[in-house]
Amino acid sequence: MRAAFIETLGPPEHIHYGELPTPAPGPTDVLVDVLATTVNPVDTLVRSGVFRTPAEFPLVISRDLVGTVAEAGPGAPGFAPGDLVWCNSLGHGGRQGAAAERAVVPADRLYHLPEGVDPAVAVATVHPAATAYLALFTHGRVRAGETVLVAGAAGNVGSALTVLAVEAGARVIATAAARDAPYCRELGAAEVLDYRDPDLAKRIEEAAPSGVDGWLDTSGGNDLATAVDALAPRGRIVLLAGARSRPVLPAGPLYMKDCSVVGFVISHATGAELAEAAGTINRLLAAGRLRPRSTQTLPLSAAAEVHRRMERGELHGRRVLLLPHLDA
Numbered sequence: 098m099r100a101a102f103i104e105t106l107g108p109p110e111h112i113h114y115g116e117l118p119t120p121a122p123g124p125t126d127v128l129v130d131v132l133a134t135t136v137n138p139v140d141t142l143v144r145s146g147v148f149r150t151p152a153e154f155p156l157v158i159s160r161d162l163v164g165t166v167a168e169a170g171p172g173a174p175g176f177a178p179g180d181l182v183w184c185n186s187l188g189h190g191g192r193q194g195a196a197a198e199r200a201v202v203p204a205d206r207l208y209h210l211p212e213g214v215d216p217a218v219a220v221a222t223v224h225p226a227a228t229a230y231l232a233l234f235t236h237g238r239v240r241a242g243e244t245v246l247v248a249g250a251a252g253n254v255g256s257a258l259t260v261l262a263v264e265a266g267a268r269v270i271a272t273a274a275a276r277d278a279p280y281c282r283e284l285g286a287a288e289v290l291d292y293r294d295p296d297l298a299k300r301i302e303e304a305a306p307s308g309v310d311g312w313l314d315t316s317g318g319n320d321l322a323t324a325v326d327a328l329a330p331r332g333r334i335v336l337l338a339g340a341r342s343r344p345v346l347p348a349g350p351l352y353m354k355d356c357s358v359v360g361f362v363i364s365h366a367t368g369a370e371l372a373e374a375a376g377t378i379n380r381l382l383a384a385g386r387l388r389p390r391s392t393q394t395l396p397l398s399a400a401a402e403v404h405r406r407m408e409r410g411e412l413h414g415r416r417v418l419l420l421p422h423l424d425a
Contacts, residue, residue, distance in 0.1 A: 099424060100197035101400035102155040106146035109408065112401035114424075117155060120193060120201040125172035127202050129164040129182060133220045133418050134195040136403045137161065139364065143189050144404065147340060148364065151191040158400065159419070160188040161224050162195035162202075163216040173204035181210040185223040186371055189364050196400055198421045205368045208375040211383040219382055221389035221416035222257070226381070228337065228363045229257035230374035233265070236361045237311045237335045241266030244305050246327065249315035250286060251277035252414050253389070254337070258313055259284040260386055261377070267311070270304050272297065280390065292316075301327050308332060319344040321358070325351050334358040391415045396423035 100117045122128040140159055142148035163183045169176040176182065184202045188194030193201065210219055232254075233239045245262045249255040250271030262269050263285030271286035278289040288304040290297060301309070301323075308329025314320070317339025324334050325347045336358065346358065366374075381387040395403065397419045406412055 098198040099397065099421065100157045101159070101397055101419075102157045102194075102196070103144055104155050106144065108145065109141075109401045109404035112144065112158065112404060113155075114398040114400065117157070117197065119199050122168060122170050122201045124170040125204050126170050127166055127173050127176050127182070127204055127207050128168040129162065129184075129200050129202055129207070130167045131162050131164040131195060131198060131200055131421055132216050133164075133420050134159045134162045134397070135220050135224070135416055135418050136400070136407060137224050138407065140188065141404055141408055142340065148189075148362075150189040150364065152189075153191065153193070156188070157194035157197050157200070158188055159194045159196035161185045161220055162187065162200055163210060163220040164200070167199065170204070176204065176207065181216065182207050183210050183219055183223055184208070185227050186366070196397060196419060203368075206371060208372070208379065211379050214382045217392065217394070217418055218388050220418060221392050222382065222387050223378055224363075225253040226257040226261070226378045226387050227366075227371060227374040228254050229261050230377055231363060231366055231370060232313055232335045232337050232361050233258060233261055233311065235366075235370055235373075236359050237313065237333050239265065239267050239311045243310035244268045244270065244308075244329070245311040245313065246270045246272070246301065246305070246309045247286070247313055247315070248272045248292065248318070250281045250284070250289070251390075252315050253416065255315040256280075256284055256390060257387065258315065259286055260381065264381065264386065270301065270309065298323050298326065305329075311335065313337065314339075317342055321346050325354075325356065328354060328356045330354050330356070332356045336360045337362075389416045392418055394418045394420060394423075397421045398424050
């Protein structure tokens with residue numbers, strides 16, 4: 098089969114496109130014919146070695162796929178050839194990735210795609226949406242009636258955070274570029290603030306005079322001084338971006354308000370946590386509430402170039418879909 102893979106950790110130039118043996122599923126695995134995969138920022142971190150994870154080389158890259166079941170092991174009940182399925186947790190933790198014509202997926206990490214959902218929409222959505230779900234509810238403990246600040250709300254994870262928080266009955270204060278304010282309001286944000294406003298901290302206080310219950314910054318800036326000041330008593334900050342950031346934590350105000358800071362990496366999520374997120378993702382995909390803002394479709398052989406573009410900051414929130422059949 099054809100695949101995009103690496104033989105050593107390193108820059109995008111280490112990504113090869115060529116032939117690898119077709120993987121064989123184990124008894125609790127499912128072999129999937131891949132219709133589409135995509136590229137996430139975390140994929141570049143795995144490839145470069147910034148995020149250390151068990152890997153067997155050659156390592157097929159990418160974690161997300163939508164495809165059809167080719168073969169299901171005897172210990173993979175509920176899956177049959179032809180089923181349309183998706184996964185968002187390959188390519189790390191000792192698992193081979195999704196950027197290939199065929200991929201083996203553990204049955205407990207594979208989910209049926211709801212009828213009528215466009216596979217291209219799904220593959221562009223499932224990773225940001227799962228990140229958002231786990232950040233909000235598993236780690237952020239957000240509940241109905243609370244106020245959530247989403248920094249970078251117009252981005253892929255930020256938009257999913259906004260939609261999921263609103264669906265759960267939370268009030269969302271979004272920060273974004275001024276040009277993205279209408280989009281954030283369409284997603285359901287109650288207030289949209291310009292992140293470049295020199296008086297942003299004051300604007301947040303005006304929008305949430307009782308404080309913010311959940312603070313989630315997708316930009317990786319992690320301005321903890323502003324965040325801690327803005328928190329309500331027992332408020333929570335969830336750190337989910339900015340692997341190289343080294344912010345100053347105002348510890349005194351944090352503990353005096355009985356608040357907390359928690360770090361979250363989706364690569365550490367358990368199968369049970371991902372499955373819980375998948376249930377909500379499928380429901381909102383079927384309802385048309387979760388969808389990418391912008392996509393581009395390229396052949397799988399373009400994987401190295403997409404990694405380069407992502408690291409240069411050229412995608413600006415666009416989701417690039419890599420389709421194996423375009424190389425035929």
